[in-house]
Amino acid sequence: MEPSSPSQLPALLLDRALAGSKSSLGRLMGLYSEYLKYVASSRMDDRLRRRVSASDVVQESFYEAHRDFSRFRGDSPEQFVGWMRRILVNNLMRVVERNLVAAKRDVRREVSLDRLRRGVEQSSWRFSALLASDEETPSTDLRRQETQTAMAAVLAKLPEDYRRVIRLRNIEGLSFADVAEQMDRTSGAARMLWLRALEQLRAEYAGTDEE
Structure with a gap:
């Protein structure tokens, strides 16, 4: 049975996924697909975009999340999205390393895992604030997460x-x-x-x- 309000859907899908439903896990990831693409794209410069698409990085992250979902220790959609961002950061780091190494550049001078992680979090906050007024402060509450998801779909x-x-x-x-x-x-x-x-x-x- 589907929830009466769209805002309840992420929590319902997460509960079903934690209970073992692979299809619910796939639907849950799909809710955040466009959002994660925009966040990934914001941390890829033009050199990387010519070699790898943000969609590829997100799809690899989804594959790993499916594979390793048993390691997820959260119980809320907010925690799930945070977990997905961490997976995304690790995949972005591998993309950067592969491509900069291929170009014979010193990766350590250009990027670090901590720097990339901070950049992803900053991009996520900026994304959250897109429709906010100057007085609003971005947060990770459920309403802002719903805004991120819906806004990413509109942006696409x-x-x-x-x-x-x-x-x-x-x-x-x-x-x-x-x-x-x-x-x-x-x-x-x-x-x-x-x-x-x-x-x-x-x-x-x-x-x-x-x-």
Whole structure:
């Protein structure tokens, strides 16, 4: 029996997964797929994106989570997402090491596991704050987790340049000057694109609340 409220679904699926349901575990992971893709992408520079997609890193993380789910010691969706982020960090580290080593670069000078872990957490917080007001402080409560999941699904449907400007500005935390350089635009054009992207994101997200 499905829950009466979508907000209850993650907890229900987790309970079923802990009871041994593989299909519920798969559905639970699917809820966070787009969110994890955006977080992974925010920690991959253009060199890595040309070699490996964020989707590949997330799929590898899902495989490992399925395989090692018996090691999960939490009992809430929030703890599950935190566990998934830790798996994602380890896979991102392996991707960085493989590709930088292949390019004959010194990995230790460019990245460390702790630095990558902090970067993923920062990206996650920025993602949480995308639709928040300036007065709000990102937290890991259930409501914010629901927002992350729904917002990631909306973001995935936006035009590519909208997705990119939001990722660069809000999730990676770049200045408008750096966003403009990355997107080969003027700073003013980058700002206008960002404003239009946020406007559409908020409109589309508000539409999901009405459904």
